[in-house]
Amino acid sequence: MEKDRELAAQLDEIGQHGRKLTIEQNKQVSSWQAQQPRHKPKPKLRHSGAEALLQGLLPEQPPEELDPPMPPEVWSGAVELREVSAQVEALTEARKLLSIEIEKARAEYSKQVTEQRRKGYAAVASKVVAAAKNLGDALLAHHEFLDGMRIDGIDRKHLRPLTLRAFGELHEAHSPLLWLLEDAIRKGHAGEKDRPNWRMPASLDIVENF
Numbered sequence: 001m002e003k004d005r006e007l008a009a010q011l012d013e014i015g016q017h018g019r020k021l022t023i024e025q026n027k028q029v030s031s032w033q034a035q036q037p038r039h040k041p042k043p044k045l046r047h048s049g050a051e052a053l054l055q056g057l058l059p060e061q062p063p064e065e066l067d068p069p070m071p072p073e074v075w076s077g078a079v080e081l082r083e084v085s086a087q088v089e090a091l092t093e094a095r096k097l098l099s100i101e102i103e104k105a106r107a108e109y110s111k112q113v114t115e116q117r118r119k120g121y122a123a124v125a126s127k128v129v130a131a132a133k134n135l136g137d138a139l140l141a142h143h144e145f146l147d148g149m150r151i152d153g154i155d156r157k158h159l160r161p162l163t164l165r166a167f168g169e170l171h172e173a174h175s176p177l178l179w180l181l182e183d184a185i186r187k188g189h190a191g192e193k194d195r196p197n198w199r200m201p202a203s204l205d206i207v208e209n210f
Helices: 002-034 048-053 078-151 178-187
Strands: none
Touching: 002 078, 078 178
């Protein structure tokens, strides 16, 4: 990682210099285009006699042959720009190669540390599983209590009970708590004994709207 940071710093420094050189190069080209030199290359004229003999068989000469443009001036910074570009390319490729090794090392380090902390996570996960089961049992007791009131014909508004719709129908697979527990079982953080057998006394639409 330290070497990657070193290469990144070099790349940033050289890249800035390269961008300055590129801007300077563009200025030089623009200056040449705006101020044409006095001496132009000679036009490439065909032999008049030969052209007369081949009349109609030859295509017209392109304008750049009859009126050739001036060659661009040699910019003094061109060599340096090529060198900087080569350095940027080398640094970029070096970082790519280094990143592969960093990822390999990171993967191996992560594997080792995970093994060291597996027991600690298992303890934390088991607490989550236990809390989810206890909460589900408490929610079921709450639903059963309210359903008992409904069966007895009691108006719930005087009790002002909790609204637990966010937890869904406890026995359905997509309910948050049951999904969490099923996920824990699939990943080995819980066993079959932790799979609850919750059964709603009635649907939420009935339990929460009597």
